[in-house]
Amino acid sequence: MRRIFSALAFAILASTLCPLPADAGDWFDWQWYGLTGPCDNKCAIMVFGGKFVETPMEDIFLRGDLSPFNWEYGDSGFIGFSASRTVASFWRERFAIETELGVGKRFGSMHESETWAALFLRYRDFPWNDYLYTTVAVSTGLNYASGISDEERARAGNDRGDRILHYLAPEITFASPQDKSKELVIRLHHRSGAYGLVSDADGGIQYLTVGLRFRF
Known part of the structure; x- marks a missing residue:
């Protein structure tokens, strides 16, 4: 799993920083x-x-427990804001491929602030898009928290946690085919050590979020 994360992060970062020439091939x-x-x-914002x-x-992705109705929820909430830009397509x-910068604030049982920088790989060619425009995306990046909550320390596996962790945020979006500038976004906002790739603090915390994205 660590090798998968490493390969994904390297491939996206290399392709973004070192763009291929326009005639790289019709298939690409x-x-x-x-x-x-x-x-x-x-x-977009x-x-x-x-x-x-x-x-x-x-449990959610590897054991197939994809239904949010079956998940267990805690007493903390999260609100965030992000700005992004599409830098490439193929x-x-x-x-x-999109870049994103974001900030957020936890509330309830946790109260730390977060900021992150990430690259997203987005797929946007579903067969039903003429009826309901749908995209899916996943990110790789870094997330910084202003503090380490007791919940995150307990999940870290090293008894201390880490303020800088990997940012993995799978999401699905929905929009009207007639107005793709406004999207309903469902995102799993997740930070962790990425199996030791970013930090020896393996576990982190995550929020199931819903948002509105405006493209311009």
Whole structure:
């Protein structure tokens, strides 16, 4: 699993920082948009919030417990804000690579603040998109917390936790095919040590969140 995370992070980072030439191949069809310049519908902001999920991510994705109705929830909430930009696309724009910066605040039983920087790989070519425009995305990045909560310390596996952890945020979005600029976003906002890749504090915390993203 550690090798998978390493390969994914390296591949996305390398392809973003070292864009391929436009004639890299019709099947790949790489398009590099860059980090600066006019947005042209490639920029976005999002406001989102949700509830602390106690069910481990391994149970959710590796053991098939994908239904949020079966998860266990804690007494903490989260609200966040992010800004993102599409920097590249490939395979006839089926896939997109996006950068994101975000800040957030926990409340309830936890009260720390968070900030993160991440790269997202997004797939956006589902067969029903003419009826309900849908995308899915997953991230790799770093998340910094202003403190280490008792909950996170208990999950760390090293009795102390870590303020800097890996940021993994799988999400699914829905929008009207007639107006893709407004998206309903369901995201699992998750930070952990990524099986030792980022930190020896293996476990972290996560929130099931719902948000609105505006593209411009």
